[in-house]
Amino acid sequence: MKLSQQSFDAVAAAFHQISGIKLVPAKRQLVIGRLQKLAGERGLSDLDAYVDLVIKGKDQAELVKVVDRLTTNETYFFREPQHFEFLADLLRQRRPGGGDFRVWSAASSSGEEAYSIAMLLADKIGARGWQIVGTDLSTAMVDAARRALYPMERARNTSPAYLKRFCLKGNGPYDGQLLVKKELRANVQFMQANLMQPLPDIGMFDVVFLRNVLIYFESDAKAEIVRRVMPLIKPGGYLFTGHSESLSNLNTGLVAVKPAIYARV
Ligand SMILES: C[S@@+](CC[C@H](N)C(=O)[O-])C[C@H]1O[C@@H](n2cnc3c(N)ncnc32)[C@H](O)[C@@H]1O
Structure with a gap:
């Protein structure tokens, strides 16, 4: 055509x-x-x-x-593992109390990122005491994230222990697929949201994953997105970007602590 x-x-x-x-x-x-x-x-x-x-x-x-x-929706479980290692360290140092630990997957695509975070939080914190919000521009992706059914291939970076504990292996017509277990899905909420527009009221977060989305924007739009996202990071909280994305020259006020990890001080 x-x-x-x-x-x-x-x-x-x-x-x-x-x-x-x-x-x-x-x-x-x-x-x-x-x-x-x-x-x-x-x-x-x-x-x-x-x-x-x-x-x-x-x-x-x-x-x-x-x-x-x-939209380009490429994603998979435990993509860019350094962020998950950093998050695990953060949870180890966390003092009890202080309310639920909240994470936002701000361009969640089909949901693998949000469920990877959920597996880690369920493992390190337990069944309760944490919440995850996943948002994406694409309504089709939000629907896919809520379905939580994936080709097994997308879980290539997931440990066998996590796969066994948090996922169901498909049989018959679902052969070669996995379904994220209901108990894990219960603490993960998905909704449509456009990072270029005023954001819905989703509260504040200890960690925001804003990964592999800024890459599609010019500098002005990138800065605008970060300006909009920043007030939703709790003071002392963190923003993760994709490792091929950079916030340098954007004057965000965030402090770079490691590659693709920024702190709101
Ligand atoms: C490549 S995926 C990244 C998925 C995941 N964060 C990761 O790193 O694997 C990029 C996602 O950004 C979403 N996106 C693009 N523009 C957006 C916007 N203006 N607001 C919200 N999401 C957007 C796309 O729909 C797509 O699902």
Whole structure:
């Protein structure tokens, strides 16, 4: 399928307005690949006609699907293990009392990050005394996170002990998949939230995972996101970014303590 420059620009502008992410011209082929299926579902073999329907036709429900398709959702359990080691150390030093330990997975994608944190907290704190909130721009990803059913492959970094304790192995039609156990899911809540817009009232957090999402933004938008996220970190709490992301030059007021780990002092 082909996509005219005009249609690409229209999609890129709408996507940028909603997500804050710029689609550079080099992404045109990727956009074609991702929108083809959606156009087919609407019985259209012409991508320009599909873009007209969504953008000119102001079809909001279809636009949500386009945004879902254009976000990059790659994730897996216990990705970037240094953060989990740091978190485990933090929990070891934690004094009793002081309320629930709260963690926010701020671009949670399909939920593997939030459930990895949950496994660690359940192991180190116990069944109660902690909460996790996962948020993502993509409603499809929020739905997937709530389902908590994953290809086994995504758990390649998960210890066999955690797999056994916190996950169910699929059989029959679910062969090759795992389901996160209900008891673990009970303390993990997912909701849709756009980091480029005022955030829902989700309280404050001891640790915020803001990983592998800033990479898609220009410096101004990155700074804006960090400005919005920062008040939700408890004083003395931490912000984790992806290891390929940097907050240097952003003047955030956060203190770098280790690679991709920042403290709110
Ligand atoms: C590559 S995934 C990162 C998942 C996980 N944090 C990790 O490190 O494995 C990036 C996620 O950011 C989400 N995202 C992109 N723009 C966003 C925005 N403006 N607000 C909230 N989430 C956004 C995407 O939907 C996607 O699920």
